[in-house]
Amino acid sequence: MSILLQRSGYLLREKEERLDQAVQSLPEEDVYAPADPFLDLKARVHERLIHELDVARLAEQDPVTVRANVEEASRTLLAAEDVPMARQERLRIIGEIADEVLGFGPIQPLLDDPTVSEVMVNAPDRVYFERAGVLHLSDRVFKDAAHVMRVIEKIVAPLNRRIDERSPMVDARLPDGSRVNAIIPPLAIDGPTLTVRKFAREPYQTEDLIRFQTLTPEIVEVLRACIAMRLNVMVCGGTGTGKTTLLNVVSSFIPPTERIITIEDPAELQLRQRHVIRLETRPANIEGEGQITQRDLVRNALRMRPDRIIVGEVRGGEAFDMLQAMNTGHDGSLTTVHANSPRDALARVENMVLMAGLDLPARAIREQISSAINLVVHLNRMRDGSRRVTHVTEIVGMEGQVVTMQDIFVFQGRGLDDQGRVLGSVHPTGLRPKFSERFDEYGIHLPASLFEGAAA
Ligand SMILES: Nc1ncnc2c1ncn2[C@@H]1O[C@H](COP(=O)(O)OP(=O)(O)O)[C@@H](O)[C@H]1O
Ligand SMILES: [Mg+2]
Numbered sequence: 001m002s003i004l005l006q007r008s009g010y011l012l013r014e015k016e017e018r019l020d021q022a023v024q025s026l027p028e029e030d031v032y033a034p035a036d037p038f039l040d041l042k043a044r045v046h047e048r049l050i051h052e053l054d055v056a057r058l059a060e061q062d063p064v065t066v067r068a069n070v071e072e073a074s075r076t077l078l079a080a081e082d083v084p085m086a087r088q089e090r091l092r093i094i095g096e097i098a099d100e101v102l103g104f105g106p107i108q109p110l111l112d113d114p115t116v117s118e119v120m121v122n123a124p125d126r127v128y129f130e131r132a133g134v135l136h137l138s139d140r141v142f143k144d145a146a147h148v149m150r151v152i153e154k155i156v157a158p159l160n161r162r163i164d165e166r167s168p169m170v171d172a173r174l175p176d177g178s179r180v181n182a183i184i185p186p187l188a189i190d191g192p193t194l195t196v197r198k199f200a201r202e203p204y205q206t207e208d209l210i211r212f213q214t215l216t217p218e219i220v221e222v223l224r225a226c227i228a229m230r231l232n233v234m235v236c237g238g239t240g241t242g243k244t245t246l247l248n249v250v251s252s253f254i255p256p257t258e259r260i261i262t263i264e265d266p267a268e269l270q271l272r273q274r275h276v277i278r279l280e281t282r283p284a285n286i287e288g289e290g291q292i293t294q295r296d297l298v299r300n301a302l303r304m305r306p307d308r309i310i311v312g313e314v315r316g317g318e319a320f321d322m323l324q325a326m327n328t329g330h331d332g333s334l335t336t337v338h339a340n341s342p343r344d345a346l347a348r349v350e351n352m353v354l355m356a357g358l359d360l361p362a363r364a365i366r367e368q369i370s371s372a373i374n375l376v377v378h379l380n381r382m383r384d385g386s387r388r389v390t391h392v393t394e395i396v397g398m399e400g401q402v403v404t405m406q407d408i409f410v411f412q413g414r415g416l417d418d419q420g421r422v423l424g425s426v427h428p429t430g431l432r433p434k435f436s437e438r439f440d441e442y443g444i445h446l447p448a449s450l451f452e453g454a455a456a
Pocket of ligand 1: 204209212214237238239240241242243244245246386387
């Protein structure tokens with residue numbers, strides 16, 4: 001099992017466990033892909049085809065015509081090979097050769113299939129895909145490791161990225177928005193590995209998160225109010241706890257009339273509003289030049305007359321520019337940060353500001369933080385895999401050197417049920433948030449009982 005996981009190389013961490021379970025549940029005979037007796041033939045025809053095709057002319061035609069022409073040419077070449085095969089077989093091979101020439105080879109049909117959410121090439125003959133949360137072994141195979149490499153190169157070349165021994169891993173995005181990670185030897189011990197996380201899935205909506213018990217309708221109301229009041233909200237939690245998903249949901253409360261600028265590395269948010277400008281960082285090119293950081297983008301965004309700035313996840317020096325922006329009238333901003341608790345989130349932001357290299361005293365940074373950030377929502381991934389909001393915490397001010405916070409909602413666990421599911425829910429603490437004093441000003445009518453703690 002662990003060998004398969006090692007082979008799959010770098011997978012997003014939150015995926016690993018599921019992959020683990022899924023591969024374990026594969027029947028033994030499924031683990032070996034059938035050998036394709038026509039691999040050599042296909043490679044031969046493909047090579048001849050590349051020589052004979054008039055690429056310049058193909059580029060002028062529409063995709064359907066191009067595909068028809070390539071299929072016609074491979075039909076002719078295949079006939080010349082004079083290998084006996086059934087008609088079905090012949091059609092399949094022609095299609096596969098066309099995929100090779102025009103697309104990303106053996107995985108192209110999986111990429112085209114809307115029911116497939118993820119494609120993983122662990123080895124030339126181990127192509128897995130995920131459909132409806134379940135992992136399957138595909139019958140599509142690569143000829144050899146060099147074939148996998150060619151497809152990886154075909155993916156990264158148009159992006160002006162390079163993958164070779166000196167830079168053996170690369171993150172990229174396909175034209176349709178799918179995310180690709182490739183990692184090759186020497187880092188991937190058993191050969192080049194490719195992971196494609198397809199971008200198609202409808203993101204979770206507010207109702208989904210309520211159904212999953214990630215949050216309650218009451219918390220949704222409070223978050224709606226915070227957006228209406230243009231408070232600055234930060235979502236925190238560990239990797240894969242659902243920060244980006246929650247950020248997406250909270251962003252949906254922003255009125256469609258506002259101009260939203262999103263800054264991400266890489267772009268993941270799927271906002272429904274129309275007045276959205278999406279910015280994404282850029283890694284350095286082959287010559288090591290041209291890198292654009294989140295910090296560059298935040299600074300640029302400020303010159304774009306934003307009503308809201310959303311930074312997908314703050315990780316570095318951009319934290320400083322964001323705090324400044326929040327403190328100078330660009331309120332109503334949203335972001336996420338990787339942290340273990342609301343308090344930890346603030347500590348991390350403080351560290352990031354230090355990374356910006358401005359030599360500010362800690363107290364000054366904390367003052368900035370306490371006046372900029374209004375609300376922190378913390379997520380946790382529970383033992384049963386569910387994601388829960390564990391804290392909704394208001395930043396109140398400063399006391400001496402310390403930023404003061406008060407919890408408005410906290411999760412109270414009651415152990416596990418007999419099926420191993422987490423029991424418990426997120427309750428109001430009984431503390432009324434300070435910002436509720438301004439509800440009237442914004443025409444917000446939330447019942448005071450919303451914040452009244454049940455006697456715990
Ligand atoms: N509330 C939730 N309940 C169940 N699964 C979730 C929830 N939020 C996110 N997920 C799933 O968890 C994975 C990671 O979500 P994501 O929002 O990207 O996390 P993060 O930004 O914290 O790394 C995704 O596969 C997503 O579909
Ligand atoms: Mg995220």
